[in-house]
Amino acid sequence: MKNIQSYIENTFSFSPLEIEKILKCFTLKSFQKKEYFLREGQYCKNVGFVEKGNFIYYQIINGEEKICDFAFENDWVSHYKSLLGNIPSEINIKALENSELYLLNIDKMEELSQTLPKVNLIRSTLAEQYFTKSTQRATNLINLDAKNRYQALLKEIPFIHQRVPQYYIASYLGIKPQSLSRIRSEK
Amino acid sequence: MKNIQSYIENTFSFSPLEIEKILKCFTLKSFQKKEYFLREGQYCKNVGFVEKGNFIYYQIINGEEKICDFAFENDWVSHYKSLLGNIPSEINIKALENSELYLLNIDKMEELSQTLPKVNLIRSTLAEQYFTKSTQRATNLINLDAKNRYQALLKEIPFIHQRVPQYYIASYLGIKPQSLSRIRSEK
DNA sequence: GTTTTTCATTCACATAGGTGAACAAAGGAA
DNA sequence: TTCCTTTGTTCACCTATGTGAATGAAAAAC
The missing domain is CATH 2.60.120.10 (Jelly Rolls)
Known part of the structure; x- marks a missing residue:
């Protein structure tokens, strides 16, 4: 179906x-x-x-x-x-x-x-x-640091790394690719 | 009327x-x-x-x-x-x-x-x-630093200081009251 | 295959904004 | 008025993220 x-x-x-x-x-x-x-x-x-x-x-x-x-x-x-x-x-x-x-x-x-x-x-x-998504995004940007925003995104879309290049993920999170790299290596 | x-x-x-x-x-x-x-x-x-x-x-x-x-x-x-x-x-x-x-x-x-x-x-x-407001807020949080978010807010709501305590404004901007104070004194 | 381009990682250093404290100013309650 | 609470300012120091460069890995183009 x-x-x-x-x-x-x-x-x-x-x-x-x-x-x-x-x-x-x-x-x-x-x-x-x-x-x-x-x-x-x-x-x-x-x-x-x-x-x-x-x-x-x-x-x-x-x-x-x-x-x-x-x-x-x-x-x-x-x-x-x-x-x-x-x-x-x-x-x-x-x-x-x-x-x-x-x-x-x-x-x-x-x-x-x-x-x-x-x-x-x-x-x-x-x-x-749509509305929920965009307010949630603003809320996350205000209340979470980059690491926690990344973890929240992984929780929401666990397969994202398989389907989206990392620099797009960084952009969505509001950080630079280098910063996402750093965050990932810290884990 | x-x-x-x-x-x-x-x-x-x-x-x-x-x-x-x-x-x-x-x-x-x-x-x-x-x-x-x-x-x-x-x-x-x-x-x-x-x-x-x-x-x-x-x-x-x-x-x-x-x-x-x-x-x-x-x-x-x-x-x-x-x-x-x-x-x-x-x-x-x-x-x-x-x-x-x-x-x-x-x-x-x-x-x-x-x-x-x-x-x-x-x-x-x-x-x-509603939708426009919340996406605009997310966009500002991603693309502007605190000073520019503050200026954008002043442009949108010029009288905000007359009607809202400053620590609420800071909270809306996603920064601490001390930071807003610092930004205001820099201008 | 080889070459070229794109993407990810790491590093040293710079900067914006957070933190906690001290203090001053403003406003309400009495 | 005086006292007390709330709000705003300043400072010294701290931390997260940005910046730019170098390098490597992967993917695309040839």
Whole structure:
């Protein structure tokens, strides 16, 4: 069974018929390694469900790629602010591996929630997930030192070293690659 | 005219009739200085519009009050995660001054958006505002040093020193009161 | 395969911010 | 007013993380 189907079945309580109806609105799209889901300046018109692979979110600040999020299988991919506000994206979202997304167009989502109001659940879950992630990140940055942020990340995403280069991990943690190296050698 | 009325008129394009209908769903509540809008462990059932006064959001971490947000006139007050997810709040929201909120119950909001779908605009604006604030905070914590975070905050809320004790400002910036003092004397 | 580029490690040194103490200033309560 | 509590400042010293360079390892390109 597809990840997206079991995700929707397990996360919400939709009937088989509803699930079919929902799934019909998604389209499957493959992304090559390094291909973009969204680039700075573009309008984000879709939410994507990661069926396979992974993506990073980043901004270019002072010429450096600053990683602000990761998405793996069963995560949603989208730029909330651009999607909701209908404004150009400030961030880039790029596949790190060959990946597959189930895409749902924002207009189609609106349409779908007209005929199936329960779909708003998906929408608010998405919002909540994004919001929770970003506040948690700010909280960690304030309250934990780099070593503890690293350990918290490992706990949350144990396989991250297998799938993301270390300098991206360092960037996400808000430290330099050398510092992450030092932290790892201290353990 | 009430702040809430001009806010809604200026931010969205509702007809006078719609505005009247919307405003009827809000109730005005006064808060004494130090009175709570929401305490850790409670379920957040309202969004509040700050008509007058101000509020801080904080968590207790290692026995310390860690400020994670401020709300002044024309800001919304709510704990998004608790409100949407129907889970106990992890944070406290407290009036710093004698304040007034226009409260809208979440169930009433649902009801209202049935009869007046445009109300969803308010809702998504709220979500977007919260989301934007928290990602911006994380971005600042990663990319700016304490001095620049302080200057960014002053630019965003120029009157903050008149209305919030300095040690709360330091906490929000993720530094100690002594450090903020040092930064201020360097300028 | 070989070469080139990218990524990770280590080191010596620099710097921002934390720590704890002492003190001053401001504000509330009486 | 006076006293007491809260808030802000300054200082000397400490620690975590940044910086830049050198080196090695791994991956990609040829």
